Amino acid sequence: MRGMDAVLVSGGAGYIGSHVVKRLVEAGRPVVVMDNESTGHRETVRAVEALTGREIPYIPGDVGDGDGVRRIVEEYRVGAVMHFAAKSVVAESVRHPEVYFSENVAKGIAFFQALCEAGVSRIVLSSTAAVYGNPERVPIPEEHPVRPINPYGASKVMLEQVLGWLETTFPMRWVALRYFNAAGADPSGRLGERHDPETHLIPIVLEAALGRRERVTVFGTDYDTPDGTCIRDYIHVLDLADAHLEALAALEDGHPSAIFNVGTGLGHSVLEVIRMAEEVCGRTVPVELGARRPGDPPVLVADGGRLREIGWQPRYGLWEIVASAWAWHSGEGR
The missing domain is CATH 3.40.50.720 (NAD(P)-binding Rossmann-like Domain)
Known part of the structure; x- marks a missing residue:
């Protein structure tokens, strides 16, 4: 054993x-x-x-x-x-x-x-x-x-x-x-998000910032949200x-x-995430506006109060998430 x-x-x-x-x-x-x-x-x-x-x-x-x-x-x-x-x-x-x-x-x-x-x-x-x-x-x-x-x-x-x-x-x-x-990613830069194909927004945005893909496609700009794009927690x-x-x-x-x-209880739109990535990495992210994808709800934000009752508390916000992911994807922390 x-x-x-x-x-x-x-x-x-x-x-x-x-x-x-x-x-x-x-x-x-x-x-x-x-x-x-x-x-x-x-x-x-x-x-x-x-x-x-x-x-x-x-x-x-x-x-x-x-x-x-x-x-x-x-x-x-x-x-x-x-x-x-x-x-x-x-x-x-x-x-x-x-x-x-x-x-x-x-x-x-x-x-x-x-x-x-x-x-x-x-x-x-x-x-x-x-x-x-x-x-x-x-x-x-x-x-x-x-x-x-x-x-x-x-x-x-x-x-x-x-x-x-x-x-x-x-x-x-x-x-x-x-x-x-x-x-996000581990602060060591040794662990991060890697999918094939990649479908998650933040890695896709950072790959575009690094020139590893031509652009980011924003799927849907006519949702009932402040800037028309999907909001996620x-x-x-x-x-x-x-x-x-x-x-x-x-x-x-x-x-x-x-x-x-x-979840954190805070929502950020697709365009907000792209702007945050541009701020973190100091580069412009090329964007293409596209049609909605099937199966995408407009807004998903958590009420996470029940988990907090057993002692959990989120420590990181969107800036830390994007910055840690940038360190992983750019190889800065490796």
Whole structure:
């Protein structure tokens, strides 16, 4: 056995997962990473090892492999799981809903079943603000009706519901963290946001500033917002990582299963983000105005009061988010 009460991080070689792995290691928690490397990168885990000075068990594998999951739980004495492994591109989910329900829901159910049967008692799920669809009120509280308008959001609603039903059968408790827009990078410059293809606004803007892409396309300028572009609540990936540790600590302290929004409560439009990037990097970002994308709500801003009640507090604003991402993308911190 290589650890007592380890935390298994599925998708731990990805963007958010790797930052959470780093925080868990810094907190002294035994950690094991499982990733099928469809979007994650093994070298990201190596970077965490270099930054923390600790070897991290790494298993290339898929969460849909129930037997493999049970072996990991037994070998590493896993007592808690943080589940990040999923497909997460809204536009792709609209084009290929069958893929999202297969990868996120079917494999997620197999994963949870294997964990529960192996005796894992605490699960933290990476969920999303996309569950709310077009919100009736902003900031959005957790009690807001869930009406996803894309298959990605629908897949996360289903996973939350599955966990709720599993709790009626197995001795486990869970937390679902509904992220708003994760962004930013570790201050070391060794960990950051890397997707292929890249679909998130801040990396795209910074790539355009660096000349790695011709322009930024602003999808929709006729929304009912002050400047006509979509508004989002951007949360620094370090604040998001801390939210996972707080959620796990709450479960270990006996907190009942719960759903928490993870956001700052402040919204920024697409054009505001572009202007902030220009200010941070001192360069002009070429912009092209385009049509709306299917599945994009006009405004998503969190009411994050419930998470603050268990001790979490965001530390970073938009400037720090963009500046840390710029250090990563420009290589200034490497």
